[in-house]
Amino acid sequence: MLYQVTDWDDAYANGAHIPQAEDFVPLWQDASARFREAHPPEPLGRGHLFRPSRTAKGLMVFIHGGYWMAFGPGTWSHLAAGALAHGWAVAMPAYTLAPKAHISQMVPEVAAAITESAGRLDGPIAxxxxxxxxxxxxxxxxxxxxxPDAVAARVAACVPISPLADLRPLLRTEMNDTLRLDAAEAASESPALLAPRPGIPVTTWVGGMERPEFVRQARLLANIWAGLGAATDCVIDPGRHHFDVIERLKSPDSPLLARLLRP
Structure with missing residues (x-):
């Protein structure tokens, strides 16, 4: 069966294809506020670092989405629950959103936040x-x-969820009026067009009910990086869409968390 995209804005529009999509953000914000009341975080720049009650086994890092244009760590605090239950600390970095920053400026911001949080804790990084x-x-x-090499050497697993691995299609969308990507930046900041660091297992994870472009992008990164020597997998989570696939992170017993916090 031939696959061709004719409407690029619709191809990357998630909410328009999810029932009661407008209900999700208030639910996330409420759950996250309640979670922070029960588990007050320490500051991580403009982000958050949650610590378990005992010495942390390692550091999980969750980087929020929103098409690089929306949200912040405070919307997703509740997703730290599963890793905290396993005794892991959880860092949720903040980064400057578009149009104030280009994606190429967000990347070092996130790297700096990870480096800072890694300096506060020992153990592996997920x-x-x-x-x-x-x-x-x-x-x-x-x-x-x-x-930095010393931080990357501690990364035991990387699990991009519903990742945008090739940014070039976004050049065809209206959102690029805000992202301000050009062809050069789209290429230089696309993981699918770059080589992976050796020795880090990478699993892309995507909902089975997501837009076809997100499934394609998840498969693309796993396939290309496998061809460059990385240990990769692509898991298509049945029955999950773009807004609920991340809920697996809350559950200590979820297969998503097990893949992320691999021994």
């Missing part, structure tokens, strides 16, 4: 992020010294 945050998570393990 990287994840959702959508635009999935892109940034993958971008952290590219073989271009985005992360």
């Amino acid at each position: 990287l994840t992020g959702h959508s635009a945050g999935g892109h940034l998570a993958a971008r952290m393990v590219c073989d271009d010294c985005t992360l």
Whole structure:
């Protein structure tokens, strides 16, 4: 069956294809506020660092999505619950959003926040992020010294969730009026067009009910990086769409969390 995109804005429009999409953000914000009341974080720049009640086994990093244009760490605090239950600390970095910053400026901001949080804790590092945050998570393990070598050496797993691995299609969307990507930046900041650091297992994770472009992008990164020597997998989570696929992070027993916090 031939696959061709004729409407690029619709291809990357998630909410328009999810029932009661408008209800999700208030639910996330409420759950996150309640979570921070129960688990007050320490500041991480403009982001948050949650610590378990005992010495942390390692550091999980969750990078938020929003097409690089919306949200902040405070919307997603509740997603730290699963890793905290396993005794891991959880960092949720903030980064400057478009149009105030280009994606190429967000990448070093996130790397700096990860480096700062890694300096506060010992143990392995597990990287994840959702959508635009999935892109940034993958971008952290590219073989271009985005992360300092000493920090990258501690990364035991990277699980980009619904990642945007190739930014070039976004040049065809209206959102690029805000992102201000040009062809050169789209290429230089696309993980699928870069090489992965050796030795870091990478699993792309995507909902089975997501827009076809997100499934294609998740498969693309896993396939290309496998061809460059990385240990990769692409998991298509049945019955999950773009807004609920991340809910797996809340559950200590979820297969998503197990893949991320691999021993």
